[in-house]
Amino acid sequence: MATVRAAHTVWSGDLFSGSGQVSLDTSGLGTYDVTWKARAEEAEGKTSPEELIAAAHSSCFSMAFSLALSEEGKTAERINTRAEVDFQPGEGITAIRLTVQASVPGLSEEDFQRLANDAKNGCPVSQALAAVKNITLDATLES
Numbered sequence: 001m002a003t004v005r006a007a008h009t010v011w012s013g014d015l016f017s018g019s020g021q022v023s024l025d026t027s028g029l030g031t032y033d034v035t036w037k038a039r040a041e042e043a044e045g046k047t048s049p050e051e052l053i054a055a056a057h058s059s060c061f062s063m064a065f066s067l068a069l070s071e072e073g074k075t076a077e078r079i080n081t082r083a084e085v086d087f088q089p090g091e092g093i094t095a096i097r098l099t100v101q102a103s104v105p106g107l108s109e110e111d112f113q114r115l116a117n118d119a120k121n122g123c124p125v126s127q128a129l130a131a132v133k134n135i136t137l138d139a140t141l142e143s
Contacts, residue, residue: 009034022047040089050085050093053129058083060125061098068115068122069104077103078142095134103142112141 004026011020016036023031038046058081069076079102086095100116107115116139120126126135 022052039087048087050087053093053125054083054085054096057085057096057098057123057125057129060123061100061119064123064126065100065102065116065119068119069107072107072111072115074104074107077105093129093132095136096129096132098135098137099139100137101140101142107141109141113139 006025007022008025009020009022012018019033019035021031022034033046034048035046038044039048039050043051061083062079062081065079065081066076079100081098081100084097084099085093086097088094098120102112102116104112116137120135120137129135
């Protein structure tokens, strides 16, 4: 049986001067303001669909990488993943950059890079975002 997660947004007004609030329904963790200006210019304390995608992608990648490591008999002391999502008005999401720094005792650089790339390709959020032509990964193994 599939797990279902839900969020909803209530929007008022037109695209450029209107505003909305996105609520995380399943977790109940909060309601966040969203505006076009926060999406296309400065955030100014508001979120955007792209920031929410970045949160989803960074957490999904970290989980997928953790799984890939465990399948090799390794456990990370720490995985720190940042996702940056580029939004170009009129074009949409044009790029996503994943940056990961991890401390994994006993793992070679070669295996680290292979597993990080496998996690990038296997992460369900990466797969859902496959229409984005430019998803990159910069992975650093910390000693």
